[in-house]
Amino acid sequence: MSPRLRWRKFVSGFMLTMTGVCAFVAVSVLFVILGYLVYHGGTSISWNFFTKLPVPVGETGGGMANAILGSAKLLLLATLVGVPIGFLGAIYLAEFSGGATAFVVRYAADLLNGVPSIVIGIFAFALVVHPFKHFSTLAGGFALGLMMIPITLRSTEEFLRGVPNALREAAMALGASKWKTIATVIVPAAYRGILTAVLLAFARVAGETAPLLFTALGNQFWSPGWKQPTASLPVMIYTYALAPYEDWHRQAWAAGLVLLGLILIINIVARAILSRGIAVPRS
Amino acid sequence: MKRITGMLLVAMVLAVVLWADTLSITGAGATFPYPMYSKWFDEYHEKNANLEINYQSIGSGGGIRQVTEGTVDFGATDGPMNDEQLKAYQDKHGFGILHFPTVLGADVPAYNIPGVTAELNFTPEALAGIFLGKITKWNDPAISGVNKGVALPGNDIVVVHRSEGSGTTYIWTDYLSKVSDEWKTKVGKGASVNWPAGLGAKGNESVAGTIKNTPNSFGYVELIYAIQNNMPYGRVRNSSGAFIKADLASVTAAAAGAAKNMPDDFRVSITDAPGKTAYPISSFTWLLVPAKFSDATKRDAIKGFVKWMLADGQNYTEALSYAKLPKEVVAKELKALNNVQ
Amino acid sequence: MATTTTTVSSGGPVARSRSFLSRLREGDEIASMVTFLFAASVVLVTVLLVFELWQGSALARHKFGFNFFRTSVWDPIFEQFGALPFIYGTLVTATVSLLIAVPLGIGAAIFLAELAPARVSDTLEFFIDLLAAVPSVIYGVLGIFIVVPLMRQYIQPALKHSLGFLPLFQGPAYGVGFLTAGLVLAIMVIPYIISVSREVLLSVPRDQREAALSLGATRWESTWKVVVPFARAGIFGSIFLALARALGETMAVTMVIGNTPTISASLLSPGYSIAAVIANEFTEATGELHTQSLIELGLVLFILTFILNGLARLLIVATSQRGSGTGRA
Numbered sequence: 001m002s003p004r005l006r007w008r009k010f011v012s013g014f015m016l017t018m019t020g021v022c023a024f025v026a027v028s029v030l031f032v033i034l035g036y037l038v039y040h041g042g043t044s045i046s047w048n049f050f051t052k053l054p055v056p057v058g059e060t061g062g063g064m065a066n067a068i069l070g071s072a073k074l075l076l077l078a079t080l081v082g083v084p085i086g087f088l089g090a091i092y093l094a095e096f097s098g099g100a101t102a103f104v105v106r107y108a109a110d111l112l113n114g115v116p117s118i119v120i121g122i123f124a125f126a127l128v129v130h131p132f133k134h135f136s137t138l139a140g141g142f143a144l145g146l147m148m149i150p151i152t153l154r155s156t157e158e159f160l161r162g163v164p165n166a167l168r169e170a171a172m173a174l175g176a177s178k179w180k181t182i183a184t185v186i187v188p189a190a191y192r193g194i195l196t197a198v199l200l201a202f203a204r205v206a207g208e209t210a211p212l213l214f215t216a217l218g219n220q221f222w223s224p225g226w227k228q229p230t231a232s233l234p235v236m237i238y239t240y241a242l243a244p245y246e247d248w249h250r251q252a253w254a255a256g257l258v259l260l261g262l263i264l265i266i267n268i269v270a271r272a273i274l275s276r277g278i279a280v281p282r283s
Numbered sequence: 284m285k286r287i288t289g290m291l292l293v294a295m296v297l298a299v300v301l302w303a304d305t306l307s308i309t310g311a312g313a314t315f316p317y318p319m320y321s322k323w324f325d326e327y328h329e330k331n332a333n334l335e336i337n338y339q340s341i342g343s344g345g346g347i348r349q350v351t352e353g354t355v356d357f358g359a360t361d362g363p364m365n366d367e368q369l370k371a372y373q374d375k376h377g378f379g380i381l382h383f384p385t386v387l388g389a390d391v392p393a394y395n396i397p398g399v400t401a402e403l404n405f406t407p408e409a410l411a412g413i414f415l416g417k418i419t420k421w422n423d424p425a426i427s428g429v430n431k432g433v434a435l436p437g438n439d440i441v442v443v444h445r446s447e448g449s450g451t452t453y454i455w456t457d458y459l460s461k462v463s464d465e466w467k468t469k470v471g472k473g474a475s476v477n478w479p480a481g482l483g484a485k486g487n488e489s490v491a492g493t494i495k496n497t498p499n500s501f502g503y504v505e506l507i508y509a510i511q512n513n514m515p516y517g518r519v520r521n522s523s524g525a526f527i528k529a530d531l532a533s534v535t536a537a538a539a540g541a542a543k544n545m546p547d548d549f550r551v552s553i554t555d556a557p558g559k560t561a562y563p564i565s566s567f568t569w570l571l572v573p574a575k576f577s578d579a580t581k582r583d584a585i586k587g588f589v590k591w592m593l594a595d596g597q598n599y600t601e602a603l604s605y606a607k608l609p610k611e612v613v614a615k616e617l618k619a620l621n622n623v624q
Numbered sequence: 625m626a627t628t629t630t631t632v633s634s635g636g637p638v639a640r641s642r643s644f645l646s647r648l649r650e651g652d653e654i655a656s657m658v659t660f661l662f663a664a665s666v667v668l669v670t671v672l673l674v675f676e677l678w679q680g681s682a683l684a685r686h687k688f689g690f691n692f693f694r695t696s697v698w699d700p701i702f703e704q705f706g707a708l709p710f711i712y713g714t715l716v717t718a719t720v721s722l723l724i725a726v727p728l729g730i731g732a733a734i735f736l737a738e739l740a741p742a743r744v745s746d747t748l749e750f751f752i753d754l755l756a757a758v759p760s761v762i763y764g765v766l767g768i769f770i771v772v773p774l775m776r777q778y779i780q781p782a783l784k785h786s787l788g789f790l791p792l793f794q795g796p797a798y799g800v801g802f803l804t805a806g807l808v809l810a811i812m813v814i815p816y817i818i819s820v821s822r823e824v825l826l827s828v829p830r831d832q833r834e835a836a837l838s839l840g841a842t843r844w845e846s847t848w849k850v851v852v853p854f855a856r857a858g859i860f861g862s863i864f865l866a867l868a869r870a871l872g873e874t875m876a877v878t879m880v881i882g883n884t885p886t887i888s889a890s891l892l893s894p895g896y897s898i899a900a901v902i903a904n905e906f907t908e909a910t911g912e913l914h915t916q917s918l919i920e921l922g923l924v925l926f927i928l929t930f931i932l933n934g935l936a937r938l939l940i941v942a943t944s945q946r947g948s949g950t951g952r953a
Contacts, residue, residue: 012844016739022731023740026814027748030755036766056325057318058511058603085662092659105663108670114933115673116872118899119922122906123673126680133353135309149666179655207759210874210899214906217311220321221328221335224305229337234761238875241765243488244495244512249769256762267757271750311907345908368910439796446883448700448908474910477699482798482894483883485904496773497799 034260041257044250054220054231060247064255066222070137070230071206074216077141077226078148078205083198085145086152093153094160095182106154113150120146121211129215135229140216144205151201159193160186192273199270203263209234233259304333306584311339312346312359313450314487315505316568319386319605320359323596327588334584340486344448344474350571351375356581358571361388362453362474363550381623382549382569383589383616386597387538387606389529390454390564391516393509394501395494396421396436403517404429404526407563410519411463413440413501415470416480421499429526436499442481443493443502448474451487454566455503458554503564506530507604521563522555533562534606541567542609549616567608575624586623593617674926681920683912692920698885698901700910705917707924709885713802713895714925717877718870720806720891721813726863728810729817730852733859736818737825738847749819756815764879767808772799772880775807780892791889800882803891808876813866820865824858824943825851858943864936868929874899898925 052063089109093102124143129135163186171181187194216230218239223230237255240248317340324336341349343360350358351372363382364372372380392405409425412418418425422435445452456472470476481502484490491508494500506529509516518526527533537556545551555563570589576582593616597607608616684692688705695706732752736745776799783793783803828851836846852859882894883904898921909915 008842008845012842015844015848016735019731019735019739022728023735023748023818025728026732026755026818027751029811029814030751030758033755033758033762033766036770037762040769056322058507085665088659089663089666092656092663096656096659097663101660101663105667108667110933110937111930112666112670112673114868114929116874116899116922116925116929118872118874118902119673119677119926122680122902122919122922123676125906126676127672129354130352135354146669149669153666178652180651182655203757207757207761209759209761210903213903217309217341218339219335219337220324221307221337222305223337224307224335228307229309229339234759234875237761237765238879239488241761241768241879242485242492244492244508245488252765256765260758260762263757263759264754267754271753342908344910348908348910441796441798447904448910471701473701474908475700475905477697477701478884481884482800483896483904485878485883497776499796 037253037257037260040250040253041255044254045257046254049251049254053222058245062247062251064231064233064236064251066219067231067233067236067255068258070216070219070223071233073137073223073226073230074140074144074212074232075202075206077137078144079198079202081142081145082148082201082205083152086149086201087156087194087198089149090153090156090160091182091187093157095178095186106157109150109153112146113154116210117147117208118210121214124211125214132227134227135215135217136227137216137223137230138226140212140230140232141226143211143215144208147205147208147211148201151204152197155197155200156190156194159190159197162193163189196270196274199266199273203266203270206263206266207234207259209238305335306333306580307335307337308357308581308584309337309339309355310346310357310359310570311341311349311355312571313343313361313568314340315343315361315388315449315451315454315566316359316386316605317487318507318511318603319600322599322603323592326596326599327591330591331587336584336588340488342445342447342474342486343450343453346450346571347474348448350380350573357573357585359385359569360453360474360571361450361566361568362457363552363569364571376573376575378573378575381572381574381619383572383619384549384567384569384608384612385592386600386608387534387565387567389506389534389562389566390451390458390503391506391509391529392501392519393491393494393504393514393516395498395514396438397498399433399435400515401430401433402515402528403433404520405517406520407459407462411459411466414442414444414459414478414480415463415466416442429520438499441497441500442478443484443490443497443500444478444481445475445487445490446483446485449486450474450566450568451503451505452476454554454564457552457566458564461555506534510604519563521559521561522557523559523561525559527560527562529562529565531601531604531606533560534565535609537561537563537565538567538606538609538612542611545612545615547615547619549612549619572623574622582623586620589620590617677919677923677926681916681923684916684920687913688917692917696885696887700914703911703913705913707898707917707921709887710896710898710901710921711924712887713881713885714871714897714899716802716891716895717805717809717881717897718867720803721809721870722863722867724807724810725814725817725866729814729862729866730821730859732814733818733821733825734847734852736822738843738851745822749822752815752818756819758812760812760873760875763808763812763876767804767876767880771804771808775799775801775804784892792891795888795890795892797892798882798894800880801892801894802881802888805877805881805895805897806891808880809870809873812873812876813869816866816869817862820862820940821855821859824855824862824940827858827944828854854946855943857939857946861936861939861943864932864939868932868936871932872899872925872929873897874903878903898922 048063051065055062120143124139128139128142171185212235219229219231233255237252240252320338343362346358346360349355420437422437427435453474460467460472484493487504487508490502491504491512494502518528520526536558537553541551541553553565593613600607692707696708697704697706780797787793833846836850877897878900884894885896902918
């Protein structure tokens with residue numbers, strides 16, 4: 001073997017090993033993150049955390065019960081805003097629209113998707129908080145819902161398009177009108193994909209903090225109804241992590257663990273649904 | 284699927300219904316008195332279960348801005364609104380906004396110098412110099428000169444200040460403007476200034492956190508934050524030449540003169556106050572209450588709170604190292620409360 | 625059961641198959657209109673957003689004009705607002721993050737696409753996707769409690785010690801700063817580079833690799849000199865995507881960058897980014913000009929990410945078309 005060849009083979013082996021190292025580093029970051037959260041957060045999770053309200057500054061023993069409920073309300077609102085628009089809009093794109101309108105809608109959705117979350121916060125402030133003169137769960141839910149729209153829209157459209165035309169034609173041949181075809185044949189066929197899309201969009205906005213800073217603000221009590229400011233997990237994590245109180249740090253870790261745990265579980269479930277479901281054999 | 288939607292709808296209705304009779308009032312502003320306010324509003328809620336006063340500490344600048352916008356029911360600030368801001372409020376709403384002092388507090392110079400646990404003395408020149416970025420090392424003569432007997436290292440000072448509009452900043456820069464002409468012309472006083480040096484952190488909480496975690500750091504925080512976090516803080520030389528540490532007595536002494544000559548709108552600065560025992564970086568902190576409320580229940584709730592705050596509430600202040608309001612000021616405030624309609 | 629949908633009996637021209645009324649009655653027209661409304665609302669909301677950004681910054685735009693991008697003074701008291709420190713901070717942290725993330729990301733993508741067996745590749749990709757789902761604020765928490773102390777106590781002093789002669793590594797070791805923010809951002813954007821690059825690499829036709837190997841290239845040479853250049857556009861696309869993400873990141877950055885509007889050659893210096901200053905100052909911007917300057921910053925950020933995302937998509941689409949043979953080779 002010539003020396004040059006030996007060298008080239010060495011370089012080949014070396015560089016390929018390096019790529020392995022890169023992959024290892026990238027993946028291990030996830031486990032490092034999880035490890036720290038489990039370690040610090042696990043030791044701080046207590047019954048208090050889930051059931052108590054925050055206590056006055058400097059005292060210990062408080063919890064994030066209101067933040068957990070607040071996040072739940074915000075996400076519920078976000079889903080009510082984001083999913084119908086995304087879902088129905090996607091049906092329009094996949095089933096009804098012509099080329100030009102479809103292009104415009106898709107372009108707008110991609111634009112919206114790329115907007116940094118802090119800018120969405122500014123927008124929601126200008127649109128909901130300012131006119132109604134109140135920070136509110138509504139404003140926060142609206143901001144998060146906006147972020148869910150593009151993800152839901154594009155993914156749902158893709159899955160709807162993925163349903164084979166044979167199904168559509170068969171339904172029409174049996175005399176079903178278009179909307180009936182969509183409602184009873186196409187959507188159920190794409191059901192798994194759509195559910196996955198919704199879950200992933202949900203998980204994405206569950207962790208968003210920036211848009212909530214100017215919309216839902218915060219609350220040290222339970223937030224009554226929908227028109228008052230509310231505490232939320234991500235914002236509490238942010239506030240507590242920056243402060244100097246040890247007790248708050250512990251709670252921030254615990255909240256981080258809960259939040260990340262929730263997001264990861266949703267992600268894993270979503271992908272499992274998708275991979276296990278081959279609703280219709282692909283043509 | 285239908286069952287889930289059904290459950291969701293029920294949940295939504297419940298969310299509205301369950302707390303239907305809770306009156307929720309939102310206030311926002313200063314982080315300076317936040318430990319006090321969070322205690323007060325918590326106690327007050329226990330006494331009035333249907334009333335939640337939700338106070339968010341976003342900084343005095345935020346308090347002024349949001350109460351002017353009308354997005355919160357009341358504000359809180361340690362830097363009183365200036366005439367321009369008052370006029371802006373009046374123009375926007377058609378009625379004025381009133382300042383109500385709540386407690387007396389102090390900005391203290393807190394530091395984290397490895398190996399130094401002693402209480403350091405600071406002259407006004409040293410404070411101005413450090414924050415102007417001209418005094419950069421801990422063993423600078425301006426500092427070591429008045430701290431004989433303490434071994435100060437030659438490390439760089441890491442200055443920490445507020446990153447957002449802050450009344451604590453207002454108090455600090457108000458003081459520096461009074462004692463340093465250079466500061467006055469170069470930087471000025473305000474809630475948000477163009478800092479010549481240092482790191483920015485959001486809220487008293489975060490400044491305290493940053494100082495605690497960063498060796499050789501130096502910043503200004505409200506007294507209780509330094510105490511609650513076991514951070515060493517220094518003495519400051521007052522106008523009579525004595526090095527005074529911030530505590531209940533020295534802060535109360537600083538307010539003595541102002542108490543007797545309190546203006547009707549309660550806007551007064553007590554930094555660099557005369558008096559041998561006065562702490563020079565003390566200040567009142569104010570609630571900003573609109574002069575008119577369209578919602579009578581909200582108005583009565585807030586007035587009720589202010590009355591309680593001026594009476595029972597004052598008994599909670601000393602435990603958190605805030606000084607009580609002078610009696611004359613309390614009396615004047617109770618009268619002024621009638622101007623809130 | 626099924627209603628027949630042949631010609632309606634109202635006696636119109638034979639060419640018209642179903643009248644509007646019959647379509648309406650069967651619900652298709654309604655369905656079409658309803659779904660159209662929802663789709664249109666997406667466009668409406670987006671247009672409204674751009675409009676609000678534009679209108680909301682009008683005062684600042686008129687007052688400062690292009691000087692906004694050249695001045696570095698941000699003074700709320702004297703009402704001077706210059707965006708330069710924030711643009712600088714945003715670009716510097718993004719650059720640092722790419723310098724770290726791109727080699728690591730492409731390396732990992734090569735491994736996943738070329739070397740790893742399919743199941744290993746899919747499993748690892750699964751983990752990488754999970755990494756992309758971690759919220760920004762959690763990166764921020766880890767940044768504050770783990771990365772910053774590490775930087776302050778070990779890494780930054782080590783850098784100063786060894787490379788301190790470079791203006792890049794001078795100044796006190798705060799722990800927070802451009803370098804730390806860049807590092808945290810790098811971790812956040814790596815998943816995007818990896819997953820997109822992996823996909824475009826996988827879409828490169830097999831005959832390219834086989835041709836290279838049959839000519840005597842080593843595995844690495846075939847990958848690096850043939851496959852990667854073939855997928856070059858898509859890989860660039862992934863980098864643009866990552867860049868767009870890095871530019872818009874708010875929470876993690878504001879927790880570790882030091883929040884000081886400074887322009888400094890040193891990576892150890894604290895700084896500020898556009899997203900961070902908006903997050904910190906928006907709720908309490910004193911005065912219209914201050915608020916509008918912040919909104920103008922938001923507009924700038926929006927335009928930047930918009931351009932980058934658009935470019936990214938073009939590049940990625942171009943590569944996949946090339947790979948599947950529908951584009952030009």
